[in-house]
């Protein structure tokens with residue numbers, strides 16, 4: 406985590422957060438984030454974490470590390486040559502920093518594309534897993550880029566960031582992979598400055614597939630994967646953001662080995678189709 410992003414951190418009821426520990430230049434390496442003198446998060450190997458337990462099994466993280474998956478992903482990012490992603494990237498790079506990359510996962514969201522075009526971009530990279538963030542930190546060091554990137558593990562449904570503190574929310578299948586994605590979206594809008602942009606590409610279920618499924622299945626999914634069922638554009642519109650561009654297209658068939666929902670759908674005789682929704686939306690001022 407970088408010291409320049411420390412002022413953006415907020416913990417309920419406490420106005421100033423400090424760091425105690427070892428520092429290398431502007432990078433906070435190992436120690437604690439303190440609120441009113443009390444530790445509220447630890448920092449290990451440059452990754453700040455507000456999370457007690459990593460949701461990913463250590464064997465999984467080790468395997469991804471051994472495979473150097475994040476380095477490979479950095480070199481060959483998703484959407485590199487996909488023209489449908491371009492309006493989102495243009496808006497993202499034109500907006501005011503810092504950028505918050507939500508739920509980066511192993512896939513990397515927009516981070517590799519951002520750093521390819523703007524190596525000095527100020528980015529706060531988030532995931533629930535400090536382990537995943539470590540893998541990205543290693544990848545960026547190997548690639549000798551991203552020296553204004555902070556890694557902060559927290560639950561995006563209750564972000565320890567100040568109101569109106571970031572200029573861009575970036576997500577690639579991040580919000581659609583969070584159980585309470587609607588709450589995560591509300592948090593994103595809270596931390597976004599007026600006039601700031603949300604740039605998201607989210608995986609949603611095709612309307613056709615949903616219509617073929619019984620209501621008890623779709624009602625259940627609506628609770629746990631609201632973004633994929635309701636659609637990111639519809640949710641963003643409901644939050645009264647101004648949509649600057651949007652697009653929805655067939656993405657792929659859900660795969661029973663990879664996607665739990667595919668198996669549930671198949672039990673009801675439905676082959677679930679995924680679609681991708683791209684959206685650029687601006688938070689209204691005032």
Ligand SMILES: C[S@@+](CC[C@H](N)C(=O)[O-])C[C@H]1O[C@@H](n2cnc3c(N)ncnc32)[C@H](O)[C@@H]1O
Pocket residue numbers: 460507508509510511512513514515531532533534537559560561562576577578579582583584
């Ligand atoms: C499928 S990945 C997201 C896709 C990824 N952005 C990409 O570009 O491929 C899901 C990630 O979301 C993270 N995650 C799940 N719930 C979260 C939450 N509440 N807050 C932050 N991250 C979360 C998981 O740890 C996991 O790494």
